[in-house]
Amino acid sequence: MFGLFTSGPKLSPQDAVTRARAGEITLIDVRNHAEVRMTGKAKGALVVPLSVMPIQCDPKGPDFIADIDPTKPIALYCASGARSAQGARVLKRMGFEQVYNIGGLTHWHRAGGEIER
Template identity: 50%
Template structure:
């Protein structure tokens, strides 16, 4: 009944995503809100684009487009648990991004060996 809430393992292994972000091959985006970022910090190298602003900031036609986003590069998205980043994947695909991955939550990133910038 509530299949949209079900969490599944990311299609891209987190260790591979960590490696791609470290080498500059993948763009990492933290879509949590400002309060969450203040409380926990963020993954090292992640852009911070809250989910509520993503449809504007990720749209190359919008004046608020983030210049570090690239439709041709793989993009990894994370939130606190993976639910909002799953929604963000859909938003980005509708905007034309094809290689977009839900990486789950920040705790998944850290557990897989990803670095975190303190709050």
């Protein structure tokens, strides 16, 4: 089932947790703000809903989120992995090279990642 949601190179949720703690990746939650309010988000994650990714993740655009380093790997997650796979494709089309879909918030949490509210 999760083969449907894969997009490019692999990064396990465990590796994402380790690399996020070390400051080696940018973690992005692509769910909408209402979902994040209900469940919390991965500690340190930026919230960039899939619907606004083309605007807020474009380094050339006026609404670019300055906390996104285009030279740093990016790990995306959502609720199940489907939207984060779509988000990975969006970022790849925008020229980001190291983009990973780590699945859903539960994958992050089961791998030892902290949740913040």
